[in-house]
Every structure is written in structure tokens, then in C-alpha cells.
Amino acid sequence: MPPRIAVFTKNRTNPAYQAAxxxxxxxxxxxxxxxxxxxxxxxxxxxxxxxxxxxAIATRPDATVFVPVHETEVNDAILGFDAARIPLxxxxxxxxxxxxxxxxxxxxxxxxxxxxxxxVSKLCGRGEIAIVEGTPASATSRERLxxxxxxxxxHPDIKLRLSLRGDYQRNVARDSFLGAADRLQGIDAVxxxxxxxxxxxxDALAAAPGDLGKPLVVGINAIPEAIVAIEAGQMLAxxxxxxxxxxxxxxxxxxxxxxGEAVPREIIIPVQIVEATNYGAWNLxxxxxxxxxxxxxxxxxx
Numbered sequence: 389m390p391p392r393i394a395v396f397t398k399n400r401t402n403p404a405y406q407a408a409x410x411x412x413x414x415x416x417x418x419x420x421x422x423x424x425x426x427x428x429x430x431x432x433x434x435x436x437x438x439x440x441x442x443x444a445i446a447t448r449p450d451a452t453v454f455v456p457v458h459e460t461e462v463n464d465a466i467l468g469f470d471a472a473r474i475p476l477x478x479x480x481x482x483x484x485x486x487x488x489x490x491x492x493x494x495x496x497x498x499x500x501x502x503x504x505x506x507x508v509s510k511l512c513g514r515g516e517i518a519i520v521e522g523t524p525a526s527a528t529s530r531e532r533l534x535x536x537x538x539x540x541x542x543h544p545d546i547k548l549r550l551s552l553r554g555d556y557q558r559n560v561a562r563d564s565f566l567g568a569a570d571r572l573q574g575i576d577a578v579x580x581x582x583x584x585x586x587x588x589x590x591d592a593l594a595a596a597p598g599d600l601g602k603p604l605v606v607g608i609n610a611i612p613e614a615i616v617a618i619e620a621g622q623m624l625a626x627x628x629x630x631x632x633x634x635x636x637x638x639x640x641x642x643x644x645x646x647x648g649e650a651v652p653r654e655i656i657i658p659v660q661i662v663e664a665t666n667y668g669a670w671n672l673x674x675x676x677x678x679x680x681x682x683x684x685x686x687x688x689x690x
Contacts (some may be wrong), residue, residue, distance in 0.1 A: 391421040394449040399431035406468040406630040411636035450582040451642040479638040500535025514545040515576030520554040522581040554585035561588030583607035583614035625663035636679040
């Protein structure tokens with residue numbers, strides 16, 4: 389029987405998780421495995437993911453590729469994988485309990501700091517900035533916010549005027565930005581913890597033309613719609629936090645483990661700033677983007 393991989397993502401609203409599902413499917417097919425997806429219908433819903441974990445365990449998959457909707461609130465359910473002896477291959481957000489076989493992710497603090505430094509350089513070291521944060525319970529949001537703040541703190545002529553909550557959702561970011569319009573007059577730039585929220589900020593700017601000016605906007609994920617916005621001059625930059633690559637490598641790690649091969653306990657995917665001079669390599673739909681090779685990412689031979 390081909391290996392069966394249960395793949396868990398957090399929602400159907402964030403394009404990054406759409407990309408993650410594509411990456412897992414593509415890699416599983418290439419390696420002769422199959423995937424079943426478990427996605428909460430309510431974005432990032434703890435109770436729903438717990439129920440989905442129980443459902444998946446009942447089907448006895450050979451392995452699971454998993455991102456938790458919350459760092460700790462699904463922990464008791466995660467222990468069910470250990471009890472059922474189903475190896476867990478974790479990506480994007482680290483699990484905080486259980487016998488994780490491998491983690492595949494990125495250095496969120498470092499990528500956020502690099503993006504903030506890029507933005508500051510475009511402002512010539514002076515100006516006022518707003519931040520749009522992700523979901524408070526998300527480890528990626530906390531690390532990115534910390535990276536933003538640490539980078540901005542190194543530039544005394546950059547002032548953080550306001551930090552808004554966008555919950556990693558486009559409509560939430562749009563409404564939050566519009567709701568704070570009176571405090572955002574004359575803002576020079578907006579640092580967003582993901583591209584979906586950056587697009588929400590662009591929606592808000594379009595809905596209030598002239599009121600908020602034309603601040604520089606940056607995000608994280610390098611989703612296709614953000615690349616189109618960079619090409620059009622609407623967004624300054626993004627960072628290629630690559631959920632598709634992470635899920636692809638996590639799925640390959642799962643299959644290799646099931647074959648009896650050794651896999652690293654941790655794999656960190658390198659990140660690049662994407663802007664007007666280099667966006668061409670990312671100007672493709674997810675289905676046409678290449679996944680990184682195992683050897684390139686891990687240094688281990690195929």
C-alpha cells in the first residue's frame with residue numbers, strides 16, 4: 389500500500405495554506421504516497437482541529453504533516469498521534485508537546501527584521517510607520533512583531549505610530565485600518581505580518597483615496613496576488629516565507645522516514661526579500677511554482 393499522509397492546515401482563507409496543500413499533494417504524488425487534508429471550516433478553530441485530529445487518527449494514516457491552529461490549545465489532541473504511533477512532521481508553527489519527528493519552518497524574527505530594514509532603507513531612515521499584526525495566539529505573529537520592533541528600534545528617526553490587529557485576514561486588516569484612519573493621516577509606511585493583511589491595507593487605501601496618502605506597504609508570504617501588487621507598484625516588497633516549500637519538504641521527510649531513512653530533526657527554509665528588481669521568479673501561480681529539492685534544502689543526497 390502507498391503511504392497515506394494526513395495533512396493539517398489552519399484554514400481555507402489564507403492563500404499560504406492553499407499553497408501548503410498544493411506542496412504536500414505534489415510531493416506525495418512524486419514519491420508514490422497519497423494525502424488526505426484536514427482543514428477547519430472556521431478559520432483557525434481550535435475545537436474543529438481537535439475533532440479533525442481525532443477523525444484522522446481513527447483512519448490510521450501512516451504519518452501526519454501538521455500545523456497547529458494554536459500553540460498549546462490542541463496539545464491534548466496532538467498526544468493522540470503519539471498514542472497511536474503515527475509520526476508527526478510539523479511545519480510553520482512548532483508544536484509544543486509530543487514526539488515530533490521533524491520540524492520544517494523559517495526564522496520569523498529574522499525575516500521580519502530583514503523586511504523592516506528593507507523598508508527603512510527605502511524611507512532613508514526617517515518616517516512614521518504603522519504595523520498590522522497577525523493573530524495574537526500565533527507564534528509566527530509574535531516572532532514577526534518582535535522582529536519588526538527590534539529592527540525599527542535601531543533607527544531613532546523612525547517612529548512607530550500605531551500597531552493594529554489584522555488576524556492574518558484581509559477583511560479584518562482592511563476594517564482595522566479604516567477604523568483607525570483618523571490616527572493614520574500622513575503615515576509613511578505600513579509593515580504587515582503577512583501579504584493577505586497587506587492586501588487588506590491596499591483595499592483600505594483604495595476605499596479612502598486621499599485621506600490616508602500613499603504609504604509604502606510591505607507583507608510576508610510572496611503570494612501571487614502580492615507579487616501582482618508589487619509589479620503594479622502598489623506594494624513595495626514581501627518576503628518569501630514559503631508555506632508550499634515547507635509542506636513539501638515536511639511531506640518528503642515523512643515519506644523518507646517511513647522508508648527507514650534518517651531525516652533531520654529541524655529544517656529551516658531560507659527566506660528572500662522580493663521587490664521590484666527580482667519579483668519575476670515569483671510571478672507565477674502556486675501551481676506553476678517549483679518546490680525546492682530535498683538536497684538543496686537539507687544538504688542530504690536524494
